[in-house]
Amino acid sequence: MNRDRLWTWQSRYAPYLFVSPFVILFFAFMLYPLGWSILLSFYQTASARGQQRFVGLDNYRFLLGDWLFWGAVVNTAAYTLGLVLIQIPTSLGLALVLNTRRVKLRGFFRFAFFSTYLVGNVFVAVLFALLLSPRAGLMNRALGLFARRPVDINWLGEPDLAMPSVLLASLWLSVGYGMIYFLAALQTVDRELYESAQIDGAGPWSRFWNVTIPGIRPVLIFMLLVVTIGGFQLFELPFVIFESSAGPSSRALTIVMYLWQSGWEAGNLGYAAAIGWVLVILIFGVALLQLKVTRATQEV
């Protein structure tokens, strides 16, 4: 009898038992801090333990006129634009090449391209801080082999090269990862569509635009969003490459880096929270814009 009661009890309450560990932690460690972040953005704080003073919308007001913040926005946006324009076509191109029929050693190439993704951001940053160092770094030496003279580019010291250096590291890290997604997408495109297009006399270029691109369209849009959203959250690469500084002339300062500096170097968690919420708005705005544009191109 007791066993039966236990049995009905477990079948009745099973879903609650299954979700509760997740839900408890979700409320405690995600929703609660999120609520705090909203509140904090209306306070000025001296540090996590220190005094806090209600300032209303002052943090946001100050942020609008904070040229360091807008510099960070410009840097981050430029990086994201570069990443989208270079990474997505490169990943797609590699996937197309790897997907051609008679490729030898496909498994090796796939792993070679993907392997860079297994290296975490911080480790890539350490590696590239040394790769890009002026005299001993592999980058200048390899360029020197092509130029047939010593190359002495100051990758990490030149303000104009700060973000391109970060972009190089980021591309090395992420091109292969994007390729895996495109490869999976390409394999779902119906082979018969290509054959009938060929019979209709479509050349390779026209087949690419009229069969491949529509076929992988969902993944293309997905990648566009993921790369953009990830780009706006850039932090570890420049932070470690430029040794926790903002880089030469603050040209490697990103939004999240400024959030960190304000919150944990200067100790103003309230201001950091305000930066966080403005970042949310920026990301939402850009993502919505992209969705609108991609939807509009579909209707054309």
Added chain:
Amino acid sequence: MAELERPHLLAKKRRKEFVGGVLVHLVLLVAALIALAPFAWMLCATLKREEDLFAYMFLPWGHFERLTLNNFYALFTKEPFGRWLLNSLFLSSTVTVLVVTLSSLAGFALAKYRFWGKRPLMLVMLTTMLLPGQVMLPGASKMMYELGWMNSYWAIVLPGAVSVFGAFLFSQAMQAVPDELLQAGRVDGCSELRLWWEVALPMVRPMVGAFTLLSFLASWNSFLWPQIILHEETKYTLPIGLANMVQLPEYRIEYGILMAGTLLSIIPVVILFFVLQKDFIAGLASGAVKG
């Protein structure tokens, strides 16, 4: 048949295909070289003496007796690298086991049961998933300070055990588990927990593998939050330890030590990747198609 009548056209087509094939492989080789050269450079740097780092681009060809393992020795003696490695292994495996278990349990409930509060819960989950994680940092930091968890692993393990993305991933995958199968299991006297463990989980195996790898990778590489929480050198994880080493001028000169540290930090992830490779590619592919 038509092609046989025009042998010169066939030959032309063959030649074109051959040139195309060579070109394809050339592109792939150059790309593979770019992907792998930094690894090779790093590996070589770990084996070189300080004075050879500048003298040779890769290895001291013809002078292999000059190679050394001193960089690895120095890494473990001059810095608490062994400690960081153990910390990272402990934290990442704990977080991964917890997050895979909790996400798959929650995903199972979301996919296969009706319960009170399910709709609003999913709505709230979806909303938080849209927010970039960094926006939580100020609030979470404040919270951990008030709990007295600054410098404590609790502040890393417990938040790390929640993944909204994971719960949705498993809930999506487990929709495919047939209700009849679960019902049959119940008739045979299977408890609900055993249905999760013996029916649902095995059916989404690729997803388990892919999510395990992604979670481990994320935890192994996480930097910003642990860096806010952990202040004692003996509690550092590998990314924090290495990021601090980069800032020391001595390691800019003896960078073989730094490269040895980086190499050893990558190896555990690569091993896990090889173990889970098949599941990972399958899981990623099925996830990507849906996304």
